[in-house]
Amino acid sequence: MTAQAVVETNFPGMKLLGRGKVRDIYEVDGKLLLVASDRLSAFDVVMPDGIPGKGQVLNRISAFWFGKLSGIVPNHMLTIDVDEFPPPACSHSEILRGRAMLCRKAKPLPVECVVRGYLSGSGWAEYKEHGEVCGISLPKGLVESSRLPEPIFTPATKEEKGRHDENISFERMGEIVGKTIAAQVRDTALALYKAAADYALGRGIIIADTKFEFGLAEGKLLWIDEALTPDSSRFWPADGYRAGGPQQSFDKQFVRDYLLTLPWNKTAPGPKLPPDVIEKTSRKYREALRILTGTDIS
DSSP states (O other): OOSSOOOOOOOTTSEEEEEOSSEEEEEETTEEEEEEOSOOEETTEEOSSOOTTHHHHHHHHHHHHHHHTTTTSOBSEEEOOGGGSOHHHHTTHHHHTTTEEEEOOOEEOSEEEEEEEEOOHHHHHHHHHHSEETTEEOOTTOOTTOEEEEEEEEEEEOOOTTSOOOBOOHHHHHHHHOHHHHHHHHHHHHHHHHHHHHHHHTTTEEEEEEEEEEEEETTEEEEESOOSOTTTEEEEEGGGOOSSSOOOOSSSHHHHHHHTTSOOOSOSSOOOOOHHHHHHHHHHHHHHHHHHHSOOOO
């Protein structure tokens, strides 16, 4: 396992455009460099301790899916090979190797594009209250973690930091981005999910749901950000799946479980994490990478 977590990057000679919960975004040679840190957020709060190797896992999984599913829709990935990065980035190769992706620029669409194959999270909460998710009526009698008859596209707003994204109807999405783009995004997201879910299930992982992001470049739709990672998706072990309650997962479950034992009000700053929780979480991320891609981080 990587000895020390990388929780923040600062590279002289490279323009920092912003920091997300996990990624630091730089501009270099007219392109974007997405650097996946080892930061981890839980309950929308970034924890003070990183998870060693997590950023490399996320970067490798994204690169895997971008390559495998490129026939469905073009994506923004140019390379993750640090030796092919522009000179300003190459000089920081020791930190960037394995955790950075050079990407073409695109104008992000202002919506989260969620596809659900199973009923969990905010979808389960909405179904319990209204019998539908994002305006889509679902059969009666479903339970938590039920597999849906067909995957559904459930968009959400992109909210500012500290606020939860809000599920919206497809019609509302059309008002935001335009009906033609909305339909293209929906169909593309469903196609990506179905292809990925079939592949993953054959390797023992259920992709219960996932969040896609898309952008426009020269008027064409582009798949951007990250791709079907344990951070943007719910990955469940298929051999332990039982509908009717929460499932085991390949992500930050150990962190969430630990935090729920604390007298913490789920606001920043987050509490420090004990070494065993960090270690178990790191192992889970790496396990997902090995199962999906047959590879591991060094």
